[in-house]
């Protein structure tokens with residue numbers, strides 16, 4: 001396990017990300033592209049914010065992460081789920097550069113939702129994803145195309161919250177803290193290390209062995225992020 005900036009993010013991650021419309025739109029695309037796909041690996045699952053609704057929809061999900069604070073929140077979510085849901089949901093400690101041995105292969109989908117940007121060796125991670133998918137299974141990867149414009153994302157998000165009547169004191173306090181940590185994340189060259197233009201990621205995935213791009217766009221986070229869904 002590694003104690004890093006994600007320990008600080010764990011304090012505000014769910015309060016902010018669950019409210020961000022840009023995060024919700026990205027999660028909706030993950031739901032669209034995993035529909036009918038039974039077994040999903042959520043690599044770098046964080047607090048389990050993406051895993052949980054997938055489990056609720058009936059998927060079997062194995063999530064893992066290497067930050068103790070983020071993983072602690074995922075484990076709490078798991079404990080609070082119904083017994084039936086817990087039987088289809090595992091939360092493990094593990095590194096995306098070498099998936100833990102307890103993660104079964106032959107997955108129908110692997111998620112790398114906003115994870116690759118933190119890894120200096122993205123191709124190793126993509127090879128792991130490929131090796132854990134069954135033929136026809138999909139990898140869904142999202143993340144920043146370049147060093148992101150945090151101001152643009154937050155100004156748009158706050159405008160939307162105000163228009164929807166959601167910009168209350170609790171959200172304002174969580175935002176102040178979260179933006180402070182995020183500013184450090186996005187500006188420190190040792191924290192945010194890997195960016196992909198959408199087409200470049202598709203090319204990289206082809207080189208790793210993936211075949212067909214089912215979705216590839218640059219719409220998320222007000223145009224800052226790529227969203228790629230590619231079949232093995």
Ligand SMILES: C[S@@+](CC[C@H](N)C(=O)[O-])C[C@H]1O[C@@H](n2cnc3c(N)ncnc32)[C@H](O)[C@@H]1O
Nearest residue numbers: 006044045046065066067070095096113114118
């Ligand atoms: C932006 S969060 C995304 C969390 C989750 N995928 C989501 O969509 O809410 C990035 C996560 O990647 C995890 N992470 C970063 N590098 C990792 C690595 N080498 N192995 C496992 N997890 C990693 C962090 O601990 C953090 O929880």
